[in-house]
Amino acid sequence: MDGRAAAGPSGRAGPARARPLEPPTRAPGRGAGRRLRPRVARHFRRVPGWPDDVAESEEAAAEAQGAGEARERAVTAAAPRSQRLGPGPARLSAPRGCESAAAAAAEAESVGRRRAGGSAEDEAAAGRSRRGGGRRAVAAAAAAPGPGGRARAHGETRPRPARPPRPASPARCPGRPGAAWRPGGAPRPPEGAFRLGLAEPKPQELGAGRRHFRALPGRDSAPREPGPPSPARSYRAPHPWVWGPPGPGEDVYQDKEEVVLWMNTVGPYHNRQETYKYFSLPFCVGSKKSISHYHETLGEALQGVELEFSGLDIKFKDDVMPATYCEIDLDKEKRDAFVYAIKNHYWYQMYIDDLPIWGIVGEADENGEDYYLWTYKKLEIGFNGNRIVDVNLTSEGKVKLVPNTKIQMSYSVKWKKSDVKFEDRFDKYLDPSFFQHRIHWFSIFNSFMMVIFLVGLVSMILMRTLRKDYARYSKEEEMDDMDRDLGDEYGWKQVHGDVFRPSSHPLIFSSLIGSGCQIFAVSLIVIIVAMIEDLYTERGSMLSTAIFVYAATSPVNGYFGGSLYARQGGRRWIKQMFIGAFLIPAMVCGTAFFINFIAIYYHASRAIPFGTMVAVCCICFFVILPLNLVGTILGRNLSGQPNFPCRVNAVPRPIPEKKWFMEPAVIVCLGGILPFGSIFIEMYFIFTSFWAYKIYYVYGFMMLVLVILCIVTVCVTIVCTYFLLNAEDYRWQWTSFLSAASTAIYVYMYSFYYYFFKTKMYGLFQTSFYFGYMAVFSTALGIMCGAIGYMGTSAFVRKIYTNVKID
Numbered sequence: 001m002d003g004r005a006a007a008g009p010s011g012r013a014g015p016a017r018a019r020p021l022e023p024p025t026r027a028p029g030r031g032a033g034r035r036l037r038p039r040v041a042r043h044f045r046r047v048p049g050w051p052d053d054v055a056e057s058e059e060a061a062a063e064a065q066g067a068g069e070a071r072e073r074a075v076t077a078a079a080p081r082s083q084r085l086g087p088g089p090a091r092l093s094a095p096r097g098c099e100s101a102a103a104a105a106a107e108a109e110s111v112g113r114r115r116a117g118g119s120a121e122d123e124a125a126a127g128r129s130r131r132g133g134g135r136r137a138v139a140a141a142a143a144a145p146g147p148g149g150r151a152r153a154h155g156e157t158r159p160r161p162a163r164p165p166r167p168a169s170p171a172r173c174p175g176r177p178g179a180a181w182r183p184g185g186a187p188r189p190p191e192g193a194f195r196l197g198l199a200e201p202k203p204q205e206l207g208a209g210r211r212h213f214r215a216l217p218g219r220d221s222a223p224r225e226p227g228p229p230s231p232a233r234s235y236r237a238p239h240p241w242v243w244g245p246p247g248p249g250e251d252v253y254q255d256k257e258e259v260v261l262w263m264n265t266v267g268p269y270h271n272r273q274e275t276y277k278y279f280s281l282p283f284c285v286g287s288k289k290s291i292s293h294y295h296e297t298l299g300e301a302l303q304g305v306e307l308e309f310s311g312l313d314i315k316f317k318d319d320v321m322p323a324t325y326c327e328i329d330l331d332k333e334k335r336d337a338f339v340y341a342i343k344n345h346y347w348y349q350m351y352i353d354d355l356p357i358w359g360i361v362g363e364a365d366e367n368g369e370d371y372y373l374w375t376y377k378k379l380e381i382g383f384n385g386n387r388i389v390d391v392n393l394t395s396e397g398k399v400k401l402v403p404n405t406k407i408q409m410s411y412s413v414k415w416k417k418s419d420v421k422f423e424d425r426f427d428k429y430l431d432p433s434f435f436q437h438r439i440h441w442f443s444i445f446n447s448f449m450m451v452i453f454l455v456g457l458v459s460m461i462l463m464r465t466l467r468k469d470y471a472r473y474s475k476e477e478e479m480d481d482m483d484r485d486l487g488d489e490y491g492w493k494q495v496h497g498d499v500f501r502p503s504s505h506p507l508i509f510s511s512l513i514g515s516g517c518q519i520f521a522v523s524l525i526v527i528i529v530a531m532i533e534d535l536y537t538e539r540g541s542m543l544s545t546a547i548f549v550y551a552a553t554s555p556v557n558g559y560f561g562g563s564l565y566a567r568q569g570g571r572r573w574i575k576q577m578f579i580g581a582f583l584i585p586a587m588v589c590g591t592a593f594f595i596n597f598i599a600i601y602y603h604a605s606r607a608i609p610f611g612t613m614v615a616v617c618c619i620c621f622f623v624i625l626p627l628n629l630v631g632t633i634l635g636r637n638l639s640g641q642p643n644f645p646c647r648v649n650a651v652p653r654p655i656p657e658k659k660w661f662m663e664p665a666v667i668v669c670l671g672g673i674l675p676f677g678s679i680f681i682e683m684y685f686i687f688t689s690f691w692a693y694k695i696y697y698v699y700g701f702m703m704l705v706l707v708i709l710c711i712v713t714v715c716v717t718i719v720c721t722y723f724l725l726n727a728e729d730y731r732w733q734w735t736s737f738l739s740a741a742s743t744a745i746y747v748y749m750y751s752f753y754y755y756f757f758k759t760k761m762y763g764l765f766q767t768s769f770y771f772g773y774m775a776v777f778s779t780a781l782g783i784m785c786g787a788i789g790y791m792g793t794s795a796f797v798r799k800i801y802t803n804v805k806i807d
Contacts, residue, residue: 251388251422253316253383253386253387254316255316257315257316258313258316259314259315259316259388260352261310261352261379262308262310262350262351263278263279263283263348264278264306264349264356265304265306265349265605266278266341266347266361268345268763269344269346270761271763272692273304273606273691273766273769273770274602275306275604277308278306280603281337281361282328282330282334282337282338283328285326286313288312288313290311299541299545299547300544301540301608302543302612303539303543303606305540306605311326312325312411313325316383316388316415317383318415319415320411321412322411323411324410327406327408328409329406330407331404338362338373342361342362342364342372343364343371346361348360350393352379353391354537354539355390357391359374361373361374362398363398370400372400373398373399373401374395374396374397374398375407375408376397377411378394378395378411378412378414379393379413380392380416381414381415382416382418382420383415383417384418384419384420384422387422390418426534426537429536430695431694434688435694435697440681440701444701447678447679448704448708451708454674454716458715462722469492470803492725492800495728496801497647497648497649497653498649498652499646500646502568502569503733503734506564506565507565507570507576507579509564509737510562510570510576510580511576511583512787513560513790514558514559514560514787515783515787516784516785516787517560518550518556518584519780519787520787520788521549522549523784524706525553526542526545526549529549530542530545530699531699547619550584551619554624554628555634556631557628558632559634561576561577561580561632561635562576562633562634562636563639564635567639567640567642573632573636576632577629580632581624582620582625584783587779587780591773591775592608594772595769595773598765602765645801653730655728655729655731656727656728658729662724662727662729664729664734664735667724667735667739668735668739670720671740671789672740672741672743672744674716676747678712679709680750683747684754686702687758688758691754691770692759709788710788713785713792717736717739717789717792717793718793721793721797732793732797733790737787737789737790740786740790741782741786743785744778744781744783745778745782748774
């Protein structure tokens with residue numbers, strides 16, 4: 001109904017009418033595509049065609065059945081659909097909380113008979129058939145403002161009942177998508193919100209003619225329709241902090257319900273991170289009242305999401321013919337802004353029901369003299385039942401930019417039925433042909449073969465060599481003192497009194513080891529979560545999850561760093577705790593703070609708000625630091641005692657001369673080649689998903705690569721440490737850490753190659769953003785690899801010196 005009260009048989013409306021509630025002026029929560037409706041509107045709806053003149057029906061029924069049953073029927077009529085059962089004996093056994101279209105039709109037919117002069121017996125029978133739902137609605141009627149009312153227009157609500165009905169089981173009410181009840185009437189959060197990665201429009205689409213900007217799966221691939229449903233992605237969490245399958249009432253629309261089109265950002269095509277607010281260009285806004293939006297998650301704020309209401313009037317399953325929604329008064333300043341955007345291939349991003357869509361601002365002619373603006377947005381929205389599953393945009397209406405003219409902006413909406421399941425609506429944004437290419441599989445197979453070969457080689461060499469060493473040392477033990485003095489003693493046994501000597505700068509070393517162990521724990525947990533949940537469907541969910549997991553795993557940092565510092569005889573454990581807790585956050589926040597100045601100068605959306613900075617600082621001081629303190633105390637008390645298998649000499653042993661390739665500096669430089677070789681193919685896919693327009697979703701590959709990296713790193717550091725100790729150099733702690741951490745140097749060098757040969761980035765902001773955060777990524781990867789290498793080498797050293805007899 002269109003918001004007018006239903007008229008009675010005489011053509012006039014009933015005397016009792018409830019005053020309609022105003023629609024909300026603020027988005028109730030969930031980012032892009034959130035429906036504008038009060039919190040209780042989902043659960044309390046009026047049936048189309050239900051009589052507004054409740055008072056008349058109450059009087060007519062009272063004459064036939066009595067005041068008690070008339071009151072019950074009136075309450076039943078005013079009750080929500082979710083509380084009514086269908087008429088007739090066949091519906092008396094229906095589960096509580098279920099609704100039925102047949103029940104609503106029968107109720108409407110009963111009202112028609114009553115208004116047309118139906119018998120009192122028929123009305124009494126209909127009232128008795130609804131008695132099961134009417135009893136539950138009596139308590140709700142006590143809190144209602146009155147029996148009067150009218151058919152629900154868009155944005156109107158019914159009062160919340162004092163006693164909500166029993167929850168409806170989705171399994172018992174399969175035909176009703178929104179039957180589940182949330183305590184307090186609060187709707188469930190929407191299930192999917194696209195957060196990570198963007199599909200990319202092809203560069204050749206910047207030419208002449210009509211432009212179709214669909215959700216393209218890849219950079220060099222053609223648009224492809226969504227694939228078949230994937231059983232692996234059958235459930236998604238609505239938030240990174242709320243796990244579990246989606247509820248039955250999420251992202252469900254009613255007919256004629258408003259659908260919000262959010263405008264996100266606009267920016268150069270080749271600089272993905274250089275984005276600005278959509279209305280920073282002189283676009284005009286629609287006539288509808290503006291709606292505010294706030295950053296709901298920390299990751300959304302850090303990634304520069306700036307959602308603004310488009311002002312377009314879009315309603316569910318309601319086609320809109322081509323219509324003008326605003327005009328642009330194009331003066332010289334606005335024309336220059338549009339020309340600059342078109343020269344730099346600016347394109348914009350929008351959201352409908354959390355589904356991203358993209359469009360290009362305009363294009364230039366072949367000579368580059370005239371510039372044209374796309375003024376007509378043709379939206380095609382696919383729906384499956386009461387949910388939106390597909391959105392496509394076609395930009396048309398090419399208008400030449402001429403100063404001192406008016407440009408009309410228009411749009412149209414076409415709704416079409418789709419067979420795509422709601423759980424699989426993000427599959428069209430993925431690019432299996434890129435991430436599951438045979439090169440990707442071949443790189444994984446090649447890395448596995450290298451791991452098998454390397455582990456076998458290291459095991460064979462060390463076992464044979466260590467067996468000979470043990471045999472030689474056993475033979476020396478049987479000699480007398482004269483023969484032992486004349487013998488040629490050499491090898492790793494000679495440094496048994498210094499091999500467990502504390503490393504130089506133990507405070508920094510233990511802080512690095514603790515931070516590396518924490519980064520490894522964060523990487524492992526985040527990858528496992530990403531394999532279980534599709535985090536790419538939520539804006540900023542990957543970043544929010546990583547921040548949450550990093551804060552939660554702070555005890556790991558304190559435990560390993562504090563215990564190692566205690567075993568090395570450290571006394572200033574509080575200072576070590578502070579350095580270990582703030583080492584990684586200070587590095588990341590320092591880089592972000594520097595880049596933030598450039599973003600503020602550019603007025604980019606990537607500029608981090610002050611409130612977000614305060615939130616990050618609060619996380620560091622009030623979450624990370626206390627948890628790190630707990631881990632430090634546990635580590636010092638549980639494993640802080642130096643239980644070395646060999647006694648440490650009071651005087652350090654002099655280190656003899658050795659060949660140049662056995663120097664620690666050479667070992668450190670060569671130690672990172674093999675670990676980098678095992679991951680550099682995966683680095684290309686990760687860089688492409690972050691710096692280009694791909695969505696990384698093959699986290700199974702990433703897990704395999706992480707396992708391979710750990711095995712290769714441990715094997716390489718063990719071999720390097722064995723050669724170093726065999727040369728009677730006991731400075732193995734820093735050597736094992738740095739030889740594994742040198743992988744970061746090769747990764748950062750590879751980032752230079754990727755920047756110059758695989759991208760077309762330009763400008764100070766994008767260049768500083770790229771190399772700044774690539775330095776942070778490489779450093780974190782190096783600290784993680786160094787910690788893994790040291791932990792493996794430490795176990796190896798302890799093992800070999802435990803099995804040899806020391807005088």
